[in-house]
Amino acid sequence: xxxxxxxxxxxxxxxxxxxxxxxxxxxxxxxxxxxxxxxxxxxxxxxxxxxxxxxxxxxxxxxxxxxxxxxxxxxxxxxxxxxxxxxxxxxxxxxxxxxxxxxxxxxxxxxxxxxxxxxxxxxxxxxxxxxxxxxxxxxxxxxxxxxxxxxxxxxxxxxxxx
Amino acid sequence: xxxxxxxxxxxxxxxxxxxxxxxxxxxxxxxxxxxxxxxxxxxxxxxxxxxxxxxxxxxxxxxxxxxxxxxxxxxxxxxxxxxxxxxxxxxxxxxxxxxxxxxxxxxxxxxxxxxxxxxxxxxxxxxxxxxxxxxxxxxxxxxxxxxxxxxxxxxxxxxxxxxxxxxxxxxxxxxxxxxxxxxxxxxxxxxxxxxxxxxxxxxxxxxxxxxxxxxxxxxxxxxxxxxxxxxxxxxxxxxxxxxxxxxxxxxxxxxxxxxxxxxxxxxxxxxxxxxxxxxxxxxxx
Numbered sequence: 001x002x003x004x005x006x007x008x009x010x011x012x013x014x015x016x017x018x019x020x021x022x023x024x025x026x027x028x029x030x031x032x033x034x035x036x037x038x039x040x041x042x043x044x045x046x047x048x049x050x051x052x053x054x055x056x057x058x059x060x061x062x063x064x065x066x067x068x069x070x071x072x073x074x075x076x077x078x079x080x081x082x083x084x085x086x087x088x089x090x091x092x093x094x095x096x097x098x099x100x101x102x103x104x105x106x107x108x109x110x111x112x113x114x115x116x117x118x119x120x121x122x123x124x125x126x127x128x129x130x131x132x133x134x135x136x137x138x139x140x141x142x143x144x145x146x147x148x149x150x151x152x153x154x155x156x157x158x159x160x161x162x
Numbered sequence: 163x164x165x166x167x168x169x170x171x172x173x174x175x176x177x178x179x180x181x182x183x184x185x186x187x188x189x190x191x192x193x194x195x196x197x198x199x200x201x202x203x204x205x206x207x208x209x210x211x212x213x214x215x216x217x218x219x220x221x222x223x224x225x226x227x228x229x230x231x232x233x234x235x236x237x238x239x240x241x242x243x244x245x246x247x248x249x250x251x252x253x254x255x256x257x258x259x260x261x262x263x264x265x266x267x268x269x270x271x272x273x274x275x276x277x278x279x280x281x282x283x284x285x286x287x288x289x290x291x292x293x294x295x296x297x298x299x300x301x302x303x304x305x306x307x308x309x310x311x312x313x314x315x316x317x318x319x320x321x322x323x324x325x326x327x328x329x330x331x332x333x334x335x336x337x338x339x340x341x342x343x344x345x346x347x348x349x350x351x352x353x354x355x356x357x358x359x360x361x362x363x364x365x366x367x368x369x370x371x372x373x374x375x376x377x378x379x380x381x382x383x384x385x386x387x388x389x390x391x392x393x394x395x396x397x398x399x400x401x402x403x404x405x406x407x408x409x410x411x412x413x414x415x416x417x418x419x420x421x422x423x424x425x426x427x428x429x430x431x432x433x434x435x436x437x438x439x440x441x442x443x444x445x446x447x
Binding site for chain 1: 219220222224239243248249260281284286288289330333335336343396
């Protein structure tokens with residue numbers, strides 16, 4: 001019959017289409033849209049997780065860098081402190097040594113001076129005695145006792161003044 | 163694009179091509195025995211079954227259309243049944259199916275302004291595409307069984323692989339009712355989306371005087387929508403037959419035309435689907 005004829009076929013075709021739509025909805029679209037949604041959710045959550053972990057790692061790196069910088073600073077400070085302290089110690093030791101040396105020198109000098117004085121005194125004393133003895137011996141025959149004493153006193157006074 | 167096929171697929175393709183060429187030769191021999199008037203006298207006839215109930219056109223059906231539709235539905239359902247439990251990480255076959263669906267989904271998502279109607283439109287568009295593409299390829303490019311009817315709509319001859327399968331989309335009934343369905347569903351969506359008042363008002367825009375034009379414009383959509391597909395596929399089938407007759411001493415053009423039939427079929431299915439989406443989209447916007 002006619003090439004272009006509308007008849008009951010169209011309605012049956014439409015019913016067929018609805019059946020196909022229903023079956024495809026049950027078998028294809030529903031599971032596929034579900035799986036696609038699930039996949040999207042999974043990808044999104046994993047991306048978010050990755051982003052979170054990346055941020056965490058970045059923070060940890062920053063923290064580590066901070067710690068490292070702090071440690072470096074502390075180490076530098078320790079080193080410089082130690083250096084300073086050692087310098088101080090050296091200086092102190094030097095000063096102490098110098099002082100000690102000075103003290104020893106001074107005491108030695110004082111000792112020497114004392115010894116010298118003592119020696120001088122001794123010498124003086126001895127010289128006096130010797131001189132008196134000598135004079136006594138020389139003057140034994142010449143002067144009487146009184147004159148001897150006056151003469152000696154004069155000599156000694158002169159010696160003291162000198 | 164590099165096409166990499168495994169051994170099994172290559173063997174299948176070669177076997178398919180050999181069968182195709184063999185059927186082309188058979189067809190040429192078969193047709194060469196007939197005169198042109200004999201070969202083409204029933205070309206515009208359809209096998210029509212008269213039902214014992216109903217009146218007028220409601221008592222008549224085209225059994226071949228319905229039967230082929232069932233075959234196509236069966237094929238689609240068998241294929242789809244394998245993927246009823248899709249995997250989260252798809253294999254190659256699932257990925258291929260997903261890419262087809264994703265292609266349609268992207269088109270729908272880009273075109274439909276109201277987010278609520280994206281999914282329903284996608285279901286309709288994807289079903290239309292799968293059904294039409296399969297029936298177009300079957301009718302346009304694959305040699306098969308078809309029935310020649312006389313002017314009264316009775317069976318006169320059964321062609322076994324001397325013609326292509328009969329395509330349901332080469333029957334105006336299928337296309338017209340699908341187009342009307344698309345038209346109605348677009349109006350239903352429009353009413354749901356805008357509300358009845360705004361929808362009714364949209365028929366009188368920009369000025370009330372334009373109402374008849376709007377009606378004609380809207381009603382012409384399903385007509386052009388259905389006739390475009392019908393013309394292409396029915397015409398394509400006729401051309402295949404004509405070419406097969408004309409090239410009875412040379413089977414190669416038939417094979418080539420068959421391959422073109424695949425492209426024409428896919429393009430027309432795509433056009434029908436895109437237009438369906440566009441009509442729904444324009445009704446919603």
